Amino acid sequence: MNKNISNFVIALLLSTSFCFGQSLTSSNLPILKINTNGNAIPDEPKILANIEFIHNGNGRLNNVNDPANVYKGLAGIEQRGSSSRELFPKKPYGLETWADVSGKSLKINPLGLPEESDWVLNASYNDKTFLRDVLTYDLVNKMGRYATRTRYCEVVLNNNYEGLYILMEKIKKDKNRVDISTLKSTDNTGDDVTGGYIIKIDKTSGATSKSWTNTNVTPFGNSKTFFQVEYPKFADITTQQFDYIKNYVNNFETALLAPDFDSPVAKWREMCDIDTFVDYFLITEFVKNVDGYRLSAYFYKEKNTKGGKIKMGPAWDYNLAFGNADYYDGYKTSGWQYKINDIAIPQGDVFPAPFWWQRLAQDSEFKAKAANRWIALRKTIFKTETINSWIDSAAAPLQDALKRNFSRWPNVMGKYVWPNYYIGSTYQNEVDFLKDWIRTRTSWLDSQFSEFGLTLANEPFQSKETPLKVLKNPIENDSKIEYQVFKKGKVTLSLYDLNGKVVQLLVDEIQSTDTYLLPINADNLSKGTYILDYQLDGIPVERAKLIKQ
Incomplete structure (x- = not known):
């Protein structure tokens, strides 16, 4: 063999060994083995595979060669997904x-999940x-x-260890998932045509679906929302059914924009289940999903004789929640997510959230x-101690699988993975x-919801939501920084130049809950633009631009 070719083959073998060096022999988690007979898995359509689930019971070890x-x-x-499919190995x-x-x-019922045939394997690549x-x-x-509902498992694909995955139910019409009526091709009039439907607001990745775009002039600027019919499927939905659900959503939006929208008898109240909107709002605001409201957002509608109102949900896709995004203020523990358009649209985003939430x-x-x-949930399932206990109990059985996963994918732990x-x-x-x-976010929301629920006749709602303000900016010698501390903790206020260099450390101490005023010495700053960064216990709260002329 030619020496150069021989060296190339050796290098290739070493490289392959490195990439797939982590093997799996046994796991305390269920094992899923997938064999495509060497065929590459495409984005679509699905290809044939043989699969095997191995689970010997809770607390028992599962061996990769077990039956x-x-x-x-x-x-x-x-393959599925959008960014996760395109960006990550x-x-x-x-x-x-x-x-x-x-x-x-x-239909099967793997690992105790309700019986169905459609499943998702979530790679969780950028949520470490x-x-x-x-x-x-x-x-x-x-x-x-x-x-x-979810289950953790370790996956072996074509005899190669692929890592830790989350087995999840796919959102679809089913008695155990989104339990709505079946729409037949003959259901085109009367009560028959009124449901059920599943609609999503999302990018167009995945299977083709019937869709439409609504453009509205609103008090919050022009709103452009792209709606896709998830159920019935593209091949099954009739023209009458598509026209019905499109018109229903259009009429709902028209009612929301009506001058009497705040009236107790406003039309939109008859068209939606407001309690489902409240719960969707609360979970989205709590976790501050950077894609919240504008992507992976679902709602559904049952037949009129079975309720017939729009219901928000199911919740979907939260890998970029809980501070796991470095754009659109996703990392900040302060700020309302329902105002995402104020940040995203000026940056040219083509997937704005519907205006519904700003109106509501x-x-x-x-x-x-x-x-x-919110107040009720904070006493129970949103209680910080309860969530911390859940996190510890969920993470404990993953430890061995995590070591294997991060060995299989060495460019994850301790490395930047978009958009960490x-x-x-x-x-x-x-x-x-x-x-x-979570602790800092819930403290901020506690302070906001104490004011959010106030009803003062017809006065406009105003929130003291901004925890960091520069009073008189561009700054002068009488300018001040106002900041709110929502819980006792270590406050850090740093002033950066546009190169990311710390110019001044203004505050670095433990402070109690209160609103503080800090004088600014403008004489100590050169002309230019600065970034004021506020952190509480090392968690980013807010940033503000400071200008010296």
Whole structure:
């Protein structure tokens, strides 16, 4: 063999060994083995695979060579997702269990999950805790709303270890998922055509669906929302059905924009289940999902004789929640997520949130319900100690699998993976950041909801939401910095130049809950623009621009 070729082959083998050096022999978690007979898995359509689920019971070890005892059979598999599929080497997958090679679906109930055929394998590549999605869905289910149920498993693909995954229910019409009526092709008039429907607000990745775009002139600027019909599917929905649901949503938006929208008898109140909107609002604001409201947002409608109102949900896609995003202020523990358009649209974002949430935040009933529901949840499932206990119990059984996963994917832990704001050197660092972020976020929301629910006749709602202000800016010698401390902790106020260099450390001490005023000595600053950064216990709260002329 040519020496150069020989060296190339050796290097290739070494490289391959490094990439797939982490192997799996046994796990305390369920094992999923997938065999595509060497065929690459495409974005779509699904290709044939043989799969085996191994789970010997809770507390028992699962060996990779154990016989399949949950399911052994055929499945269709494809890559899924948008950014997660395009950007990361560890791919998320869509999985459908099949009865035969023709692709006929076969319902199974893996790992105690309700029987169905469609599943998602979430790679959780940029959420290094593997907890954000699972925690959010658990909270939503405890709130009494359906959210996808989950199980952790380790995956072997074509005899190569692929790492830790989250097996999840796919959002679809099903008695155990979104339980709405079946729409037949003959259901085109009367009550028959009124439901059920599942609509999503999202990018266009995935299967083709019937869709439309609404453009509205609103008090908050022009709103452009892209709606897609998730159910019925593209091949099944009739023209009459599509026209019905499109017109219903259009009429709902028209009613929200009507001058009497705050009236107790406003039309939109008859068209939606306001309690589901309140709960969706609260979970989105709590976790501050940077994609909240504008992407991966679902709502559904049942037949008129079965309620017939728009219901928000199910909740979906929270890997970029809980401070795990370095853009659109996603890392900050302060600020209302429903105002995301104020940040995203000026930056050219083409996927704005619908104006609904800004409008609802002006409605007396919605505000009162949201504030009261928040206060009740904070005493129970949103209680910080309860959530911390859940995080610890969920993370404990993952430790061995996490070591294997991060060995299989060495460019994750301690490295920047888009769009991480915080980069911990260890898994425990990542978990600690998550806990601290939640603690600071809930403190900010506590302070806001104490005011959010106030109903003062017809006066406009005003919130003291900004925890950091520069009073008189561009600054002069009588300018001051006003900042709010929502809980006792270490306050850090730093002034940066535009190169990221710390110019002044203004505050670095433990402070009690209060509102503080800090004088600014303008003479000590050169002309230019600065960034004022406010952190509480190391968690970012707010940033403000400071100008010296």
